[in-house]
Amino acid sequence: MTYYSEHSKHLVSVDVIIFGFDESRLKVLIGRRQMDPGRGEWSLYGGFVSADESTDDAARRTLQELTGMKKVFIRQVGAFGQVDRDPGERVISIAYYALINVKDYSEKQRMEHKAEWTDISELPQLYSDHREMVRQAWKLMKQKMRTEPIGFNLLPDLFTLTQLQRLYEAVGGEPIDKRNFRKRIKDMDFIEKTDLIDKTTSKRGAYLYRFNKKVYSEDPTFKL
């Protein structure tokens, strides 16, 4: 029995902007579209929302199908509802962004799906309105990253302060003064210095830090 029977129904999809961070560049995961229309064009990964799952769940499922990863940090970007946005049928799409640590994504799985990490400032043309989705996702992510400790999702558990700084520079799009940056980090007790040293990027080696979620939850004050 339907209550709202006189109204149109619509295909609803999710599209996921998967952000990664590599060395010093912000990356987005894209692939060649496998389906008509637009077969072969660069595109975000997406999927249709089925009857028995929430849009959030559809985004998580899409992500898991692609990466095998569960418990990924995702946030909604918004709905894209132009009538003719998809050249096939009408599809209303909800965009989400996800933050993953590139190293947690197995190369094997990435290859199987022919997914490519692309520098965000060198994106090719993308299918439909996917470029606009990326633009909005980046903007939202950038904003949120200033005031919430979400950037750690893009890094390994242990990271150097230089890595962290490069991440903030890549996302913000401009260089940051090293001393000022480190001063601010020092004020945040939940960014903990370990006694481990990373020697992969320098001869001297750099201390590794970790984000302590528990300490953060006791005083959730973040500003970068």
Added chain:
Amino acid sequence: MTYYSEHSKHLVSVDVIIFGFDESRLKVLIGRRQMDPGRGEWSLYGGFVSADESTDDAARRTLQELTGMKKVFIRQVGAFGQVDRDPGERVISIAYYALINVKDYSEKQRMEHKAEWTDISELPQLYSDHREMVRQAWKLMKQKMRTEPIGFNLLPDLFTLTQLQRLYEAVGGEPIDKRNFRKRIKDMDFIEKTDLIDKTTSKRGAYLYRFNKKVYSEDPTFKL
């Protein structure tokens, strides 16, 4: 002919959080739901997205059906996609917020629709997840109001600085220092003093100001 034929289709609605400002309170327009399920409960105004209109257009149409107003400032809040969010059938809803000047909304039309302006801090229980929609809309609007001159949509073309301050206090939820506030206004050339005086709220009278869109577009720097 369908390209995506194997996928589920969904009812998609829009719900609009219509903000107004009266004296010194931020208001939201709500009404009694006219439809089962949930008939008689307090609810936002909404409507279903039809096949040939964008979600943005559906929001504008909903708004126009209710208020008669065209060219209203609206922004999307986001999609609400829990499977069981609507007690009737599954409905995915896209929330929008709108900013209108209460005085531009004819009382007659408001009465016809039995719409009520409710103080945002005194909202009753609302249908489905509408309360959460209001919460998110308020948060987004508050953020945007700090950095973009959107508040003027809630005021008459001519307003006093006290009115403007009350608006910012109502939206931000805390009192603002009068002198500091006026200092910041003075720095923004696009908030123009007219030589008109409003005597409705004081014996002495207060200068009326107006927002000059053109001047703003030449130097779009806003911070409050």
Added chain:
DNA sequence: TCAAAAGTGTTAGATTTACACCCATGA
């Protein structure tokens, strides 16, 4: 004449920005 809202500047404190050199190490 007085109550009520409008209008107006200054100062201390906090925050932000700019800036340059020494350190440790492996090649």
Added chain:
DNA sequence: TCATGGGTGTAAATCTAACACTTTTGA
């Protein structure tokens, strides 16, 4: 020994926040 990235403090400038009295006028 030297090239490379790691690590550290101070001072000036800017921004923010706190604060109180005078003006105008209608009742």
